[in-house]
Amino acid sequence: MFITFEGIEGSGKTTQINLLYEYLKSKGYDVIKTREPGGTEIGEFLRDLLLNKDRHIAPKTELLLIMAIRAQHVKDVIIPAIKDKKIVLCDRFFDATYAYQGYGRGIDLKTIKFINNFVTEGITPDLTILIDYDVIDGLARRMNNTGHMDRFEKEGFSFHKKIRDAYLKLSQEHRERFLVLDGSESVEKIHKIIKDRVDSLINARGL
Numbered sequence: 001m002f003i004t005f006e007g008i009e010g011s012g013k014t015t016q017i018n019l020l021y022e023y024l025k026s027k028g029y030d031v032i033k034t035r036e037p038g039g040t041e042i043g044e045f046l047r048d049l050l051l052n053k054d055r056h057i058a059p060k061t062e063l064l065l066i067m068a069i070r071a072q073h074v075k076d077v078i079i080p081a082i083k084d085k086k087i088v089l090c091d092r093f094f095d096a097t098y099a100y101q102g103y104g105r106g107i108d109l110k111t112i113k114f115i116n117n118f119v120t121e122g123i124t125p126d127l128t129i130l131i132d133y134d135v136i137d138g139l140a141r142r143m144n145n146t147g148h149m150d151r152f153e154k155e156g157f158s159f160h161k162k163i164r165d166a167y168l169k170l171s172q173e174h175r176e177r178f179l180v181l182d183g184s185e186s187v188e189k190i191h192k193i194i195k196d197r198v199d200s201l202i203n204a205r206g207l
């Protein structure tokens with residue numbers, strides 16, 4: 001089973017993925033936690049380069065680096081884990097590319113779809129959890145937590161607003177796999193909703 005987490009910077013998705021991971025592990029499930037960009041040795045190496053705020057990276061280069069990371073991640077981590085009947089929790093996946101490189105950077109969505117299909121071999125999440133959150137609050141939370149801004153975080157308000165709107169649009173277009181949650185609710189309340197949804201998905205799949 002493949003579950004992805006999405007949201008703007010500081011939305012709280014990483015906290016929620018960690019909580020769900022611990023919950024599923026405590027119930028004895030074979031679960032792995034991974035992330036994009038990253039998830040493999042080469043992916044983590046390229047992630048550092050991609051997030052470095054002192055580097056100038058053209059939008060098309062950015063897209064291709066992200067897709068190169070995904071190609072390695074899908075082949076080495078995601079497909080083998082799904083084949084082994086593991087539950088895969090992934091912090092961001094292809095919806096982030098439509099949101100950031102498509103709606104954020106302005107790259108044609110059809111081009112993204114074409115390259116994405118090539119690198120993912122058709123892998124689509126069974127469930128995508130979108131934590132929707134206010135842009136200003138998210139960036140402030142991120143700044144408080146880490147004390148610095150990476151190459152994406154340091155983009156202006158209008159960029160991040162486009163990302164938030166894009167995620168909401170994507171969730172409308174793919175209602176069958178999206179669960180949208182209000183990131184201003186308490187961590188416990190959000191975790192409970194996620195747990196309930198994942199439990200029922202596990203039951204429905206007979207895992």
Ligand code: TMP
Pocket residue numbers: 009035036037066091092093094095096097098100101152153
């Ligand atoms: P993170 O801060 O959630 O770990 O994500 C790192 C950054 O990578 C985040 O600012 C969004 C960006 N990103 C893209 O621009 N496109 C993508 O496809 C993915 C997976 C991430």
